[in-house]
Amino acid sequence: MTTSVPFACRAALIAALALFLGGCAHSGPRNPLASWVPSKNFDERRPVVIVLHYTEQDSVEQSLDTLRTRNSGGRVSAHYLVGRDGKVYQLVKDSQRAWHAGAGRWGGITDVNNASIGIEIDNDGKTAYPDAQIESLIVLLRDLSERLRIPPAQVIGHSDLAPSRKIDPGPLFPWKRLHDAGFGIWPAEGAGDPPAGFDPWLALQAVGYSVEDRGSTVRAFHHRFRGMEGTELDAEDLRILHALTRVAPAQDAGAPSP
Ligand SMILES: [Zn+2]
Structure with a gap:
């Protein structure tokens, strides 16, 4: 058995529903300190x-x-x-x-x-x-x-x-x-020895590391680039850091860029 609803009543229900949904669509994440005047020009935040x-x-x-x-x-x-x-x-x-x-x-x-x-x-x-x-x-x-x-x-x-x-x-x-496979960083081959005065701590920071706890940072660096344990920098670490942070030499002005 179906219950019949008078037309006027159904119309009122539909109108109330539309008003409710319309209210939802416009209820934004409002800050009570500001008037909500939504823009259509945005997208989701992006991880980097x-x-x-x-x-x-x-x-x-x-x-x-x-x-x-x-x-x-x-x-x-x-x-x-x-x-x-x-x-x-x-x-x-x-x-x-x-x-x-x-x-x-x-x-x-x-x-x-x-x-x-x-x-x-x-x-x-x-x-x-x-x-x-x-x-x-x-x-x-x-x-x-x-x-x-x-x-x-x-x-x-x-x-x-x-x-x-x-x-x-x-x-x-x-x-x-x-x-x-194309992901992460790795030292370029043939970078040679670092120049005199090369500062490995500045280089570690240039790569992205914090150097607040130097021993722990060197251990993380060793895990990542040498697959080994150790909390002291050695000559090979300096070569790797130089290769990671070296500015690529300028291209020959006569050679067309790829
Ligand atoms: Zn984890």
Whole structure:
């Protein structure tokens, strides 16, 4: 049995609904101090850096639980989780702010969560990263850098932005392989020895590192560029830093640019 509603009553209902929906469409995130005069000219905020982590856990299932619920260690999340078999999970929208970086800085970026995409990689910190996992990560990085226009060089590790607190993704992470695929930075070959007076601490800052805790920063640098432990700079570190920060020589004026 259907209940018949008089036409006038239905029209009034429809009008009330339209008024309600119209009210919703115009109710913006208003600051009571200001008059809301919305503009159509805007888009979502864009991340400018990608941060890689390892989960330091034993399985994707365990990490999905940690990254999706409140637990004893507090609330953490990431935009993506890459399994050892290469399967990729998305937990937070690209346009939203995941809680993965915590306190730290990279270059001029001080609120890294606000400016980044966070990718957790299922790894316990003690075993090598399987090929299938790194291949999937590279496909994901290509998608993110193209779709979100994040510069491919702007892929860093958690330990790069928080060297005194974090060591992930650790000395086993294959940064050279990532660079061969077009992501992150790597020292150019044939840069030679640094000039006299070369300041490695200025160079580390030019790369993006904080040097407030120098020993921890050198450890992060060693993990990233040499796959080894150590908190003291040596001659090879200076050569790498020189190669990373050297200004490319001017092109021959007679040669056409590519
Ligand atoms: Zn991390």
